[in-house]
Amino acid sequence: MKQQADIVRVVGEYFQLKKAGQNFRGLCPFHSEKTPSFNVHPVRQIFHCFGCGKGGDVFDFVMEMERCEFPEALRIVAEKCGIALPRPKEHSPEERKEKQQRTVLVEMHREAQTFFLKQLEGTLEGKAARAYLEDRGLEADAIARFGIGYAPSGGDALLRHLKNKYSEKLLADSGLISRDQGGRLFDRFRRRITFPISNESGKIVAFGARALGDDQPKYLNSPETPIYSKSNVLYHMDRAKEGIRRQDFAILVEGYMDAIAVARAGISNVVASCGTSLAEPQIKLLGRFTRRVIVNYDPDAAGQTATERSLSLLLEQDFEVRVLALPPVGDKKADPDLFIREMGAEAYLKLLKEAPPYVDYLISRARQMDLTTAEGKLRAVNFLLPYVQKIPNRILRSEWATRIAQQLRLEEPVLRAALSKAAAERRRELKTQPELVARAAKPVERRLIQMLAEAEGFRQELAQQLQNARLYHGLETEKIFAALVVASLSGQPLQATELAAVLEERDRRLLFEILFEEASEPTWEEAMSCVEALQHRQAERELADVQRSIETNPPGPALRGLLEKKQELMRRLAATR
Numbered sequence: 001m002k003q004q005a006d007i008v009r010v011v012g013e014y015f016q017l018k019k020a021g022q023n024f025r026g027l028c029p030f031h032s033e034k035t036p037s038f039n040v041h042p043v044r045q046i047f048h049c050f051g052c053g054k055g056g057d058v059f060d061f062v063m064e065m066e067r068c069e070f071p072e073a074l075r076i077v078a079e080k081c082g083i084a085l086p087r088p089k090e091h092s093p094e095e096r097k098e099k100q101q102r103t104v105l106v107e108m109h110r111e112a113q114t115f116f117l118k119q120l121e122g123t124l125e126g127k128a129a130r131a132y133l134e135d136r137g138l139e140a141d142a143i144a145r146f147g148i149g150y151a152p153s154g155g156d157a158l159l160r161h162l163k164n165k166y167s168e169k170l171l172a173d174s175g176l177i178s179r180d181q182g183g184r185l186f187d188r189f190r191r192r193i194t195f196p197i198s199n200e201s202g203k204i205v206a207f208g209a210r211a212l213g214d215d216q217p218k219y220l221n222s223p224e225t226p227i228y229s230k231s232n233v234l235y236h237m238d239r240a241k242e243g244i245r246r247q248d249f250a251i252l253v254e255g256y257m258d259a260i261a262v263a264r265a266g267i268s269n270v271v272a273s274c275g276t277s278l279a280e281p282q283i284k285l286l287g288r289f290t291r292r293v294i295v296n297y298d299p300d301a302a303g304q305t306a307t308e309r310s311l312s313l314l315l316e317q318d319f320e321v322r323v324l325a326l327p328p329v330g331d332k333k334a335d336p337d338l339f340i341r342e343m344g345a346e347a348y349l350k351l352l353k354e355a356p357p358y359v360d361y362l363i364s365r366a367r368q369m370d371l372t373t374a375e376g377k378l379r380a381v382n383f384l385l386p387y388v389q390k391i392p393n394r395i396l397r398s399e400w401a402t403r404i405a406q407q408l409r410l411e412e413p414v415l416r417a418a419l420s421k422a423a424a425e426r427r428r429e430l431k432t433q434p435e436l437v438a439r440a441a442k443p444v445e446r447r448l449i450q451m452l453a454e455a456e457g458f459r460q461e462l463a464q465q466l467q468n469a470r471l472y473h474g475l476e477t478e479k480i481f482a483a484l485v486v487a488s489l490s491g492q493p494l495q496a497t498e499l500a501a502v503l504e505e506r507d508r509r510l511l512f513e514i515l516f517e518e519a520s521e522p523t524w525e526e527a528m529s530c531v532e533a534l535q536h537r538q539a540e541r542e543l544a545d546v547q548r549s550i551e552t553n554p555p556g557p558a559l560r561g562l563l564e565k566k567q568e569l570m571r572r573l574a575a576t577r
């Protein structure tokens with residue numbers, strides 16, 4: 001299928017490509033630009049944008065364009081290229097069994113949902129729960145819209161409802177039913193308002209539950225199960241995704257009550273992380289629909305910490321982030337739910353529109369620290385630096401530095417010195433900045449990577465040499481080399497996209513960049529000179545290590561060994577100079 005699908009043709013159906021050297025080039029659809037940096041490689045059947053760093057094969061492209069999953073992309077590509085779809089590949093018995101189990105668990109959740117709804121609707125206890133909900137401003141329409149239900153206090157009501165149909169093991173695996181220490185089953189949710197949590201495609205996979213009285217914990221969610229992992233799911237995503245796509249931004253709140261309140265205010269593009277902090281898979285999920293987020297967490301200490309942690313993660317993933325910190329209502333700190341109930345949707349919407357960029361939020365947080373002493377100022381700077389460092393654009397970063405200096409009444413040169421020091425220390429950690437990634441690989445490494453990828457005549461032999469001498473260990477590009485060496489030694493023709501699949505995002509980008517560089521036909525002589533350069537660098541690193549050990553002044557015999565080693569390394573270095 002992949003062989004028959006031509007990426008140039010598929011991309012060409014979305015926008016115009018022009019031939020440029022060996023490649024085709026066009027304006028990138030994934031970021032806004034005036035000069036084309038989106039490249040398609042007709043031979044390798046891959047694309048890469050040098051502006052935003054997106055890259056992959058024809059399926060990655062379609063998945064990104066259409067914001068769809070792989071099977072859908074497969075269908076689209078097949079259609080565009082007039083190819084009959086191959087039959088889905090056979091699954092192993094275990095896979096089939098797991099899939100079956102997931103289907104049953106989803107069905108069980110659907111039944112539990114019906115059960116909870118009936119409890120709220122038709123029982124005395126449910127009536128009290130409805131009164132509580134009404135008190136929180138949730139009337140019948142909202143209850144119906146968000147599928148709010150009630151788990152009764154008995155302790156085994158749901159269990160009795162389900163146990164004729166499902167095995168004990170399945171019940172326990174579902175997370176709806178718990179086991180006590182004696183192995184006895186009982187309802188996990190008791191005397192609680194229930195909120196169904198759906199996955200992206202709208203299937204209920206878990207429940208959140210709020211205590212009715214003062215029971216602890218106030219909020220209790222389903223545990224991790226075969227169908228639910230809390231770091232993979234965003235509450236309300238199934239209903240928010242259209243709005244997010246359309247408006248190209250999402251509002252991120254903490255809990256389901258907040259999400260419900262915001263959605264009821266007519267703002268559909270809201271999701272909740274359903275836990276105090278956001279996890280990377282959740283950001284990836286969100287990133288499929290937008291790169292712009294307004295974070296509106298609770299104003300308490302936990303919410304602030306969660307905001308700051310989420311900021312870090314979002315910035316790392318290249319999100320444009322704004323922060324909405326709601327003002328208190330009367331003397332109460334306001335979460336979105338409370339704020340909208342007391343002040344109304346209009347007031348919320350207005351604040352949302354005015355939500356400042358994250359740096360402004362952080363500066364105002366830093367200003368709350370004691371800035372009268374030198375230590376206090378240092379603390380404030382140290383609080384801000386990591387975030388400022390994550391601003392990919394240098395000019396913008398510099399502007400923020402000026403602003404921070406003014407706002408915190410710092411001397412600008414001092415701040416700038418701290419910034420550039422931190423920059424040097426952090427350069428290696430930063431993940432998603434193309435400008436930094438580009439610098440990460442030395443030309444020799446780049447050239448060897450190209451040769452391993454395309455020198456059909458000798459890539460196997462070259463890979464063997466690199467592996468034997470452990471020449472790529474400790475390099476920035478180590479993981480790329482490791483993957484390429486394995487692929488080359490297999491003797492199979494290289495599949496760039498399969499290779500990319502085993503690499504992390506940062507390495508994948510770098511690999512694609514390198515593969516798109518125009519280069520002359522590689523020769524064995526050139527390969528060997530690159531290998532020598534690596535040997536030289538390896539010896540230099542070893543020499544530095546030995547020198548450091550010598551300086552620790554070890555006892556006689558050890559020192560003699562080290563000195564001998566030093567001599568040998570210096571000879572080797574002289575030979576390869």
Ligand SMILES: [Zn+2]
Nearest residue numbers: 028031049052
């Ligand atoms: Zn781009």
